[in-house]
Every structure is written in C-alpha cells, then in structure tokens.
Amino acid sequence: MVDPSSGPRPPLSAASLTLRLAGIAVVVAALAGAFAYVNGTLDPQRLTPKALVNVLETNNGVHAGFRRNHSKGVCVAGYFESSGEARAYSSAQVFNDARTPVVGRFALPSGNPYAPDGSVPIRSLALRFTQANGQQWRTGMNSMPVFPVGTPEAFYQLQQAQSPDPTTGKPNPAAVPAFFAAHPEAMPFLQWIKTAKPSASYATETYNGINAFYLVNPAGQRQAVRWGVVPMSQDAADAAPPQGADFLEQDLGKRLAAGPLRWRLDITLANPGDPVNDASKAWPSDRKVINAGTLVLESTQAQDNGECRDINYDPLILPSGIEGSDDPLLAARSAAYASSYLRRTSEVSQLPATRESRQ
Amino acid sequence: MNAPRHFAPLARLLHWLMALMIIAMLFIGAGMVASVSERHEWLLQLHKPLGIAILLLVVVRLVVRFTTRTPPLPADLPGWQALTAKASHVLLYVLMLVLPLLGWSMISAAGDPVMLSESLRLPSILPADAQTFALLRKAHGYLAYLLFLTVLVHLAAALFHGWVRRDEVLDSMLRGKR
Numbered sequence: 414m415v416d417p418s419s420g421p422r423p424p425l426s427a428a429s430l431t432l433r434l435a436g437i438a439v440v441v442a443a444l445a446g447a448f449a450y451v452n453g454t455l456d457p458q459r460l461t462p463k464a465l466v467n468v469l470e471t472n473n474g475v476h477a478g479f480r481r482n483h484s485k486g487v488c489v490a491g492y493f494e495s496s497g498e499a500r501a502y503s504s505a506q507v508f509n510d511a512r513t514p515v516v517g518r519f520a521l522p523s524g525n526p527y528a529p530d531g532s533v534p535i536r537s538l539a540l541r542f543t544q545a546n547g548q549q550w551r552t553g554m555n556s557m558p559v560f561p562v563g564t565p566e567a568f569y570q571l572q573q574a575q576s577p578d579p580t581t582g583k584p585n586p587a588a589v590p591a592f593f594a595a596h597p598e599a600m601p602f603l604q605w606i607k608t609a610k611p612s613a614s615y616a617t618e619t620y621n622g623i624n625a626f627y628l629v630n631p632a633g634q635r636q637a638v639r640w641g642v643v644p645m646s647q648d649a650a651d652a653a654p655p656q657g658a659d660f661l662e663q664d665l666g667k668r669l670a671a672g673p674l675r676w677r678l679d680i681t682l683a684n685p686g687d688p689v690n691d692a693s694k695a696w697p698s699d700r701k702v703i704n705a706g707t708l709v710l711e712s713t714q715a716q717d718n719g720e721c722r723d724i725n726y727d728p729l730i731l732p733s734g735i736e737g738s739d740d741p742l743l744a745a746r747s748a749a750y751a752s753s754y755l756r757r758t759s760e761v762s763q764l765p766a767t768r769e770s771r772q
Numbered sequence: 773m774n775a776p777r778h779f780a781p782l783a784r785l786l787h788w789l790m791a792l793m794i795i796a797m798l799f800i801g802a803g804m805v806a807s808v809s810e811r812h813e814w815l816l817q818l819h820k821p822l823g824i825a826i827l828l829l830v831v832v833r834l835v836v837r838f839t840t841r842t843p844p845l846p847a848d849l850p851g852w853q854a855l856t857a858k859a860s861h862v863l864l865y866v867l868m869l870v871l872p873l874l875g876w877s878m879i880s881a882a883g884d885p886v887m888l889s890e891s892l893r894l895p896s897i898l899p900a901d902a903q904t905f906a907l908l909r910k911a912h913g914y915l916a917y918l919l920f921l922t923v924l925v926h927l928a929a930a931l932f933h934g935w936v937r938r939d940e941v942l943d944s945m946l947r948g949k950r
Binding site: 444 | 799806808809810812813816882883884885890900901903905906909924927928931932936938
C-alpha cells in the first residue's frame with residue numbers, strides 16, 4: 414500500500430518556515446494573552462480581591478495570622494432554636510429542625526487586632542449554622558443598620574481615603590470628608606454613626622445582616638429578606654464603656670459564666686420595590702418581620718485557638734433554601750474573604766497563642 | 773497487526789471534549805480569583821461541578837488510554853522531542869487528575885461544605901485544618917498555572933507537527949481512518 418501522506422515531505426522554504434512558526438507563535442500568544450487578561454495581569458485597573466485586602470493591610474499593617482478586617486474578636490458557641498415561623502418562606506433545614514449547632518465570633522470592625530474596644534462604636538457578630546444534612550449557613554452581621562456604601566468600588570475608595578499618604582506617612586485628613594461629600598449614599602450611615610457610642614458589652618447589641626438575601630420555599634417562591642439578631646437581655650445597654658482595652662471579652666466571659674445569652678433572629682420581608690441590591694439603603698420600618706427563632710450562645714473561646722479561628726464567614730456559604738441577592742457587596746465580600754483567609758491560614762503558626770503553646 | 777495510525781474514536785472524543793472543558797476551567801479559575809464582581813460567584817458555581825466532571829472523565833480516559841492501541845510517534849522524531857512528548861503527556865494526565873482532587877481537598881480542609889449545586893453536597897475528604905488548607909490552596913493555584921503552560925506547549929507542539937514537520941501526529945487526533 415502506498416500512502417502519499419507518509420514518507421519525507423519536501424523541505425519548506427525559509428519564508429514558508431518562518432511564516433508557519435510565526436503562525437504557531439500567534440496562536441500560543443493569543444491564548445496566553447487572553448489568559449493574562451482574564452487573570453487581571455493585562456487589566457491593572459480592575460478591582461481584585463487582592464487589591465481590596467491589600468488596602469486593608471496598608472491601612473492597618475500586616476498582623477500575621479489575624480483576619481485582615483474585624484481582626485480583634487472572640488469565639489462563641491451555642492445553638493439556634495427554630496420557632497418554625499420561617500418554614501413557610503424557606504426550605505432550609507435550619508428553620509425546620511428544632512435545634513442547629515452554631516459557632517460564632519464577636520469582633521470589632523478594625524483591621525488592628527490590638528485596637529482598644531472603645532475605639533470604634535461598631536461591633537460585629539459572625540455565625541456559622543451547621544445543619545444536620547451537612548449544609549451550612551454563614552453570616553456576618555454588624556451593629557449598624559446600613560452599610561456606608563453600596564458597591565465594592567466605593568468601599569475600596571473609602572479605604573484608600575484612609576490610607577497613609579506616602580509623603581507624610583499619615584492619612585490625609587481631608588480625604589475622608591471629600592469621599593463622603595462625593596458619596597451621598599452614605600448619609601443614612603453617617604446619621605447613625607453621629608449618635609452611636611461604643612457599647613460596654615457584646616451581649617446588649619443588635620446585629621444586622623445588612624445585605625439582602627432571598628428565602629426560597631419548597632414551592633420555589635422567592636422572598637427578599639434582611640436578617641438580624643436582637644438581644645433578649647437589654648440590661649446596661651446604655652452603660653458607658655469601662656476603662657481598659659479589652660473589656661468586651663471580659664464582659665462576655667462574665668456573662669456566659671452566669672448563663673447562656675439569647676438573641677431573637679428577626680427576618681424582615683421586603684415589599685416589592687424595596688432595594689435588594691444596595692446595602693446603603695434601609696427599608697421602611699413598617700415591613701413585616703418574622704421571628705425565626707432564638708440564638709443561644711453558651712460558651713466562649715479565645716480566637717487564637719478557638720473553633721471560629723479557621724472559619725471563613727463567607728456570606729455566600731448558604732444552605733438550600735437561602736440564596737444571595739444581587740447586592741454587589743456579597744460577591745465582593747465572598748471574594749475578598751477568600752483572599753484574606755488564604756493569607757491568614759498560611760500564617761497560623763505565627764499567631765501569638767500558637768507561638769506560646771510551642772514554647 | 774500493524775500499529776494504528778489514528779487514536780480510537782472514543783479517545784479522540786474524550787480528548788477534544790476535555791480540551792474544551794480544561795481550557796474553560798483554567799479561564800474560569802483565573803477569572804474568578806481576580807474578580808470581586810458577581811462574576812466571582814457564578815464562575816465559582818461553574819468551577820466546582822465542572823472540576824468534578826473533569827475528574828470523572830479523566831478516570832474514563834485513563835481506562836481508554838490503557839485499553840486501546842495508540843499510534844506511535846514518527847520514527848524520525850529526534851530523541852529529545854519523543855522524550856518531551858511522553859513526559860508532557862504524563863504530566864497532563866497527572867495534573868488533570870490531581871487538580872480536581874486538590875480543589876475538593878482544599879474545600880474540605882477549609883471546613884466548607886463541598887457544594888456542587890445549591891443542594892448537592894459531596895462528602896469532605898479531609899478533616900478541617902487551616903495549615904493544610906493553605907498548602908492545598910496554593911498547590912491548586914500553582915499547579916493550575918503549570919497545567920496552562922503544559923497545555924500551551926502541547927498546543928505549540930501539535931501545530932509544529934501539523935504545520936512544520938507535516939507528519940501524522942496532529943492528524944492522528946484530528947481524524948479517523950480514511
């Protein structure tokens with residue numbers, strides 16, 4: 414059998430060889446170039462998770478092993494008791510089962526793990542509910558009612574406004590006012606923070622999820638919601654913050670030694686037309702609120718070696734029956750937390766507590 | 773019996789299907805870790821089920837690879853090129869198998885539920901451990917870049933065979949028996 418395709422080919426002319434090699438180079442370069450665009454190398458203007466976490470590090474310094482934001486905090490554990498009221502709106506097991514275990518974390522919204530507790534008027538609570546079916550619901554909530562801005566780009570600019578000026582080594586005092594002047598959406602937040610005071614306790618605070626989500630029921634109906642937890646003990650809520658830098662953790666330990674702490678999980682149902690993609694806008698106060706159940710916190714652990722340390726409270730880790738909205742902050746939080754999580758899990762051995770336990 | 777001049781039809785189908793999936797997967801992965809927009813979320817939701825699909829297909833493909841006869845490399849191919857061809861194919865198979873497993877392991881080590889869809893959850897294959905997570909996550913990223921580079925070399929070599937050497941190598945994967 415004679416096969417014309419086998420056997421030596423006539424040699425290529427120098428021009429033809431050059432053209433063919435160039436053709437191969439063009440194909441490979443096109444694919445590599447497209448890849449470099451997608452991964453951001455050829456698109457330096459794009460806001461990336463890395464840039465978001467970098468600006469936090471610029472403003473607060475790098476504290477190895479700690480979260481890049483909300484760095485100072487304490488682990489808590491307990492459970493959630495469902496009231497059953499949310500079952501009509503969501504098929505999530507957490508609303509159906511009587512009890513779901515919870516691991517949480519109270520924190521200060523600062524990137525400095527040594528910030529004095531009285532230095533900021535905001536406290537945060539992150540929760541991880543682990544359902545019996547293995548699915549999880551993670552949420553990070555704050556004591557403010559709205560977020561200052563509605564987009565990750567604006568959040569990034571707000572952080573940049575607080576970055577040290579390279580020439581003076583200090584933040585430009587005019588930068589933050591200039592930012593807010595250009596961002597009228599921050600008004601509701603600014604109104605709130607004017608009267609906000611640092612609380613003396615984590616236990617007396619209300620924590621709001623701020624971002625909107627959808628509850629999805631077994632029939633597939635979607636209801637836009639925001640959630641939050643309201644403390645059942647209001648004692649000393651107005652107390653002036655005590656002296657010292659770490660009174661919140663001491664107060665929490667004292668209270669938990671006396672018994673569990675309880676919050677009511679409130680889920681606010683949006684009316685049609687309420688903004689579900691803008692965390693800087695509050696919903697009118699007459700919206701229907703359902704009491705989904707009770708969060709019971711029973712114990713506390715130090716964050717350097719407690720269970721919450723290695724949990725990434727990514728707000729888009731959700732069980733079936735709860736979905737993210739198109740609030741752009743949700744995807745940005747998810748992406749930036751992943752970047753912060755990789756950085757800090759790479760540095761676990763450098764945490765003060767880990768170092769001490771080895772000595 | 774003479775050695776075949778072309779890959780078996782199933783081998784060719786798997787090659788081209790997986791070529792598309794893997795290139796898509798590399799772009800999805802690179803794009804999602806460099807994005808804070810909604811893209812991050814929907815790319816992540818594509819990345820996980822697609823990774824498991826590639827893992828299942830590579831197992832099928834390895835079985836096909838070892839149970840069908842493959843065309844030999846051209847006899848006049850220089851030794852170093854033949855060696856590079858064999859080594860790069862081993863590397864491609866190893867990375868196709870290892871990358872999905874690393875992805876699955878790192879999600880497990882983070883203590884995150886391994887969700888392929890809103891309700892489909894795979895079991896964790898490692899206990900939660902922060903330092904293990906960090907190691908696996910970095911390996912997943914670096915090895916994905918190595919896979920992309922290997923794919924580029926593979927593509928360049930295939931075109932070199934087809935356009936410059938004009939031998940049967942590219943044809944053996946493009947066409948069946950004539």
